[in-house]
Each structure stands twice: as structure tokens, then as C-alpha cells.
Amino acid sequence: TGSTDCALESHTRDVNSVAFSPSGMQVASASDDGTVRLWDAQTSTTLFVLEDHTDWVTGIAFSPDGINIVSCSKDGAVRIFDTRNGELLQSSRTSDENFRCVAYSPDGRRVILGHGNGRLQLCKTDMIELEIGWHGHATVVTSVQFSPNGQWILSSSRDSMVKLWEAQTGALISAFAGHAFLASSAIFLPITTYAISTSTDRTVRLWETSPTGVDSAAEDTPHIRRFAAYSPDGQSLISNGHSGTLQYYDANTGELGSALHSHTGFKCAVYSPNGLQIAVAGWRYGFELWSAQSCAIVHFVRTSDEPTIPAYSPCGRWMAVLIMSGGVDVWDTHSESKQVICRGQQVTSLAFSPNSLDLAVGHLNGDIRIWETSTWSCNIVIKGGVKDRAYVVYPPESSHLACCYMSGAKGIRLFDEKGQTFRTILEHDKFNVHQFAYSSCGQWIAAADRQMVHLWTITSDGMESDWTHVTTVEGFFGKVGMVIWRPNTIEFATASDDGSIRAWKVEEESGNVSVQLLWGHGGTTFTALGAVLVGAVGLSTTNRKLLEQRGAILESSSSANDCP
Structure with a gap:
């Protein structure tokens, strides 16, 4: 019973x-x-x-x-x-x-x-x-x-x-x-x-369990994409691949590069600000620093517990790492000294300010703490008022802090230098934003919302300007876990629970905004090889490209009528 x-x-x-x-x-x-x-x-x-x-x-x-x-x-x-x-x-x-x-x-x-x-x-x-x-x-x-x-x-x-x-x-x-x-x-x-x-x-x-050593899991088995990161020059993209690998992609074409294995596995990886190294958070008590050029491990930094998410300060001096058991390990890349902040506290996100003077830490209970990097003292505590995981981001060239909550409650909140809420943006009953990113120019926001991505643009200069929702990207078969912008462009990439990694380009024409799929890999297995679709209506540009990538032949009704 x-x-x-x-x-x-x-x-x-x-x-x-x-x-x-x-x-x-x-x-x-x-x-x-x-x-x-x-x-x-x-x-x-x-x-x-x-x-x-x-x-x-x-x-x-x-x-x-x-x-x-x-x-x-x-x-x-x-x-x-x-x-x-x-x-x-x-x-x-x-x-x-x-x-x-x-x-x-x-x-x-x-x-x-x-x-x-x-x-x-x-x-x-x-x-x-x-x-x-x-x-x-x-x-x-x-x-x-x-x-x-x-x-x-x-x-x-x-x-x-x-x-x-x-x-x-x-x-x-x-x-x-x-x-x-x-x-x-x-x-x-x-x-x-x-x-x-x-x-x-x-x-x-x-x-x-065959003694021949054959793995019954096919290489193309869909797997959850945990992370994605662009190189600072925007020419490469990395993401977790199949069988515990770190997969390189050409950011322009999507062409597969090296697939690298780590001794500690992969939870997350980020480029250093100068693009020379990649910090890899794995399953052991520490993270590896790889040479971005040779892919050799050049350093191993031990942490107080298993690391989950690493973040570099823009100046390159500081490396902050979320720790599974609670807290943040901070590593000084100059002196190689280490310390722990927020010890024992459940931390969900990290963000350095553009000038590297502050580190914002989002907590599981919705609170945000801002630490001064010169002294590593906590100067500001922001009570979120929402008992939910806080996701924090600094806009480019701004000392203001932006935050959303994993449940999508209350849109995206903006805080001034004193930690006071001065504005809430992207607030709407139909949006459920759990992760978001600013473009390098600061004029665009791409936000992950369950199995879709929303795009907003600012209609005039300055923080007081209005943000306008311009389009929604759909076609995912799993939760979109991460969206990131390619540096110095209006292109972004998405990593999804459906196993896909995709690159997108924002296009503006006569005041209209559209998003075009540039390339993609992985995702729920689907093939349309040899399928001929005649006179199909209602297909978005993204869905048409996905069908074509999977082997479909799309013909208009007029071209079909011309056939003998």
C-alpha cells in the first residue's frame, strides 16, 4: 500500500x-x-x-x-x-x-x-x-x-x-x-x-555490465549543460561536454575544438580576464588553473571544501569560489594567500564590481552581502525580503548592483552604492527570470525563464531609462540554465538542461528586433534527415534553422507547384 x-x-x-x-x-x-x-x-x-x-x-x-x-x-x-x-x-x-x-x-x-x-x-x-x-x-x-x-x-x-x-x-x-x-x-x-x-x-x-568494456551509454546521449563561458576576445566558447569533458567551440562557426579531461571533473569553468588561463572547478577540494593555449594544468589551488562556481575580478587579482558546504574562498593571485568569507553561510551567486573594489554575494535566504576587496570586510547587507536564492550581477561600467531571485519573484531589482533599492525592472506577471546577463555595451539584457530566453533593450541612455521587452527565444526542450553575452557584440549563448549549447545573434532592422540562431550542438535527439516540408506555415526562423540543421528540406508552396 x-x-x-x-x-x-x-x-x-x-x-x-x-x-x-x-x-x-x-x-x-x-x-x-x-x-x-x-x-x-x-x-x-x-x-x-x-x-x-x-x-x-x-x-x-x-x-x-x-x-x-x-x-x-x-x-x-x-x-x-x-x-x-x-x-x-x-x-x-x-x-x-x-x-x-x-x-x-x-x-x-x-x-x-x-x-x-x-x-x-x-x-x-x-x-x-x-x-x-x-x-x-x-x-x-x-x-x-x-x-x-x-x-x-x-x-x-x-x-x-x-x-x-x-x-x-x-x-x-x-x-x-x-x-x-x-x-x-x-x-x-x-x-x-x-x-x-x-x-x-x-x-x-x-x-x-559486459566484460568487453563497452559503455552502453552512447556518446550522443543528451546531458545537462551546466555552464558556458566565452573567452575575453570572444573567439572561443567552452562548455561541459559528454563524459565529463570540457568542450571547446569556435565562437564564430560552432566548429568543435578540443575535448579535454580533468582529473577532478567539471562543475564550472571561467576564463581569466586576460584570457591566458581557465579556472576549472571540479569535484575535489580545489580548482585547477589551465593554460588556455596549451591546455596544460599550471596550478592547483586547494579550497576548504568542494568548489562549485569560480569568479575572477576584472583586474585579475582575485579569484572567488563558492564552496559546497557554505561560504566563499577568496584567493589572491598575486600573493597566493587565501581566506574564507561568509563561512558556513549558503551562498548562491557571486559578482565582482567592474572596478574590482567590491564583491557581491547572493545568499540562499535572499540576502545580499557586499564585501570590500581592499580589506575583505562586509560593508553592506541587503535584506532581500524574498526567501529565495539571490542571483547577483553588476552591469558594465556601473557601481549599481542588479539582482533577481531564482523563483523569478519581483523581476530584477537595482541597488545603489548604499544597497538601497532604487528601481525594479523587467517586472511582469508572465516573466519568471532566474538568471540574466548584460551585454558588453550595457544596452541589452538576456534573461533565462524556464524553457525560453527573453530579450530587453534600453530605450535611452542612463539608468533611469526604460527597458523594453523586444522578443522571446523559444524552442528549448529543457530549462535554460545559463545565458551569456559574447564580448563586444550583440550575440549571446545559451546552455540548457536539454543538452544544447547554442549561439544567437540579435538583429535590428527598421526598429524591429529579431534573434537568429547562428549554430548549436547537442539537445534532445531529433533528426529530420530526408524530410521534405512543403508549404509549412507558422515556423519561426529559429525552428526553420533547427529543422534544416537536422536534415529537413523546406520548400514553399509555389516551388512545390513548379515540380513535375
Whole structure:
């Protein structure tokens, strides 16, 4: 019926892992409160509370015979308990390990452990003795499991990958790429030739675990575009590509350039203001600096937690990085010193002022804090009045700050140097703007609104002038996550959850504004190869170009009538 039979509520902090015993008569749970609890599945009563761990207990598993439980913890400990009396049977602890998950082999003689740094470790259970270990993923291993026959090991990771390993040697058999975000778990089906994985990209994927090493995810599988960035000279565009790559594009033609791999994966990447380097935020505790010309890694900067979004100051001195656990790491590129601001606070966006004197930080609760970069003191706190994620942007050549909220509430608000709201623009019931960008000239705003992009232009010079909505770009099959302007042009690019990266050009003629598609890649799979459309009406210019790019032949009614 889907109704709750009982609730087990004795843990005092988050529960990280639960497991049924092979008989189904017991349940084990592991928690951030540092305990392992064993429950009677029929009566919901606590049988034992195992309190030997000194930190979060992150993984737990029953032995195949149900007699023992193995647990692992962030404190580097692995412990085996007797389920009959709660006695600690084996214990091993290292000072530098950060275990996240654990699983028994079918014969109960070994356990496989997943680490916070991406390592996998195979141990014998009699003495918890290391048998073999290897670096399997770029970041946290989220799940591990032996195949039913004990020959293979399946692992998933926050680097979005699912991998298949040979259990005796740790040799890689297959690597399955297809998830757009972190792979949260992976399990074998009872028939070993298939596995299922889940992800925060809201998909469940079925894989054929063939020993040939063939990846069942096709290279053209649609994937979410997380970011896009133009080079300062406007000649190149980068975005996350397939299988965890950073893809280069020619900004003029859309021609594919290099597809680069990072040791830490890709969450976001930005060019330095001089265009010589690319800062790559990955899945490890730090970001990489790449040479934009040679694509070689020239520096690695460690952060206090996993980075999410990097931002350069226009002067190039400061690099600010959003941190997953809360706060902003600031790196001085001159002295290479680092500091943390907004520590422990949930931050959603960053924007440096054009003169690099201020850093605006948008928060999850709608507040905005403005930090002075000369002293790194917070001088202004703006209460948003909207309990929603704040997205902040500085217009070009302006000390004023612009902000929208992810739900689209209240349009775009403009603040003066003192943090006072002096104007609200683009406010309309039908608009739901969650991200926006100014053109280099400051005369245009492109704003992402669910599966479309709106375009506004300023009708006269100055901040007090009116903004006029001129057109809407549609034709997306997923949420438009990012819109960015090409420097010194009236062209912009969009990155969408439908997997597309597209470049657009704004054209003005006799007072009319239109947006033309220049080129595009990815997106929901669709082909019109060989299709002939005669006398089609109601097609926008964008849709006509999309059809032509996919192989359709568009003919007018008059030309069709001329055919024999």
C-alpha cells in the first residue's frame, strides 16, 4: 500500500546508511551521531547500540550469513560486530582515510571500501588487512557492491561515473558515463550482466555490465549543460561536454575544438580576464588553473571544501569560489594567500564590481552581502525580503548592483552604492527570470525563464531609462540554465538542461528586433534527415534553422507547384 509500517527514530543526527539482514529479520543503521544501531525488523525495538566510532558512521553492511556487521566511518575506522551480542570482533583505524561506503563479498571473506578521495580498498575480513587499493574516481565514492558471483565490483561516485572492476586485481573493466550530476548509487541486478544507477540528475540508468568494456551509454546521449563561458576576445566558447569533458567551440562557426579531461571533473569553468588561463572547478577540494593555449594544468589551488562556481575580478587579482558546504574562498593571485568569507553561510551567486573594489554575494535566504576587496570586510547587507536564492550581477561600467531571485519573484531589482533599492525592472506577471546577463555595451539584457530566453533593450541612455521587452527565444526542450553575452557584440549563448549549447545573434532592422540562431550542438535527439516540408506555415526562423540543421528540406508552396 505504500504506507509506513513503523518509524525508527532513536538516532540524534542524519542517518547515512541502512541495511536489511539476509533473513530480513534485522535492520542496521549508521548515523552522523557516531553510532550503529541494530533493530528488530518485526517489533522496531533496538537490539544493540554500537558506539565505538568517534565520527560520522557513513557505511554499513551485513555479512552474507547475517552474523556480522561491518561499518566504516569518516574517522578512518572499519569495525566488524557480532549481530548476536553486539561484540566488537575486528577493528582497524588509519589516520588519513575518510571512508564513505562498504560492502561484503558473497563469500564473506572480503569487504570493499569506498573513500572520500575516490580510492577503493579491498580488505580481508579476518584481520581487516589491506589486500589491494587503487584510485578509482576523481572524488567521493558514493556506493560499492560485489556482483552476485563475486567476480566484479561496481562503484559510483560524485564525479558522475559508474565503474566496473575486476574483483581480484582491481583492473578497470568498464566505465559508464551518462549521468549529468553525481551518481548517488549503483547496484547489480540479480542477473550479473546488468546494473542500475541513480543520480541527482533525476535519472535512473540501466547498464549492460559486459566484460568487453563497452559503455552502453552512447556518446550522443543528451546531458545537462551546466555552464558556458566565452573567452575575453570572444573567439572561443567552452562548455561541459559528454563524459565529463570540457568542450571547446569556435565562437564564430560552432566548429568543435578540443575535448579535454580533468582529473577532478567539471562543475564550472571561467576564463581569466586576460584570457591566458581557465579556472576549472571540479569535484575535489580545489580548482585547477589551465593554460588556455596549451591546455596544460599550471596550478592547483586547494579550497576548504568542494568548489562549485569560480569568479575572477576584472583586474585579475582575485579569484572567488563558492564552496559546497557554505561560504566563499577568496584567493589572491598575486600573493597566493587565501581566506574564507561568509563561512558556513549558503551562498548562491557571486559578482565582482567592474572596478574590482567590491564583491557581491547572493545568499540562499535572499540576502545580499557586499564585501570590500581592499580589506575583505562586509560593508553592506541587503535584506532581500524574498526567501529565495539571490542571483547577483553588476552591469558594465556601473557601481549599481542588479539582482533577481531564482523563483523569478519581483523581476530584477537595482541597488545603489548604499544597497538601497532604487528601481525594479523587467517586472511582469508572465516573466519568471532566474538568471540574466548584460551585454558588453550595457544596452541589452538576456534573461533565462524556464524553457525560453527573453530579450530587453534600453530605450535611452542612463539608468533611469526604460527597458523594453523586444522578443522571446523559444524552442528549448529543457530549462535554460545559463545565458551569456559574447564580448563586444550583440550575440549571446545559451546552455540548457536539454543538452544544447547554442549561439544567437540579435538583429535590428527598421526598429524591429529579431534573434537568429547562428549554430548549436547537442539537445534532445531529433533528426529530420530526408524530410521534405512543403508549404509549412507558422515556423519561426529559429525552428526553420533547427529543422534544416537536422536534415529537413523546406520548400514553399509555389516551388512545390513548379515540380513535375
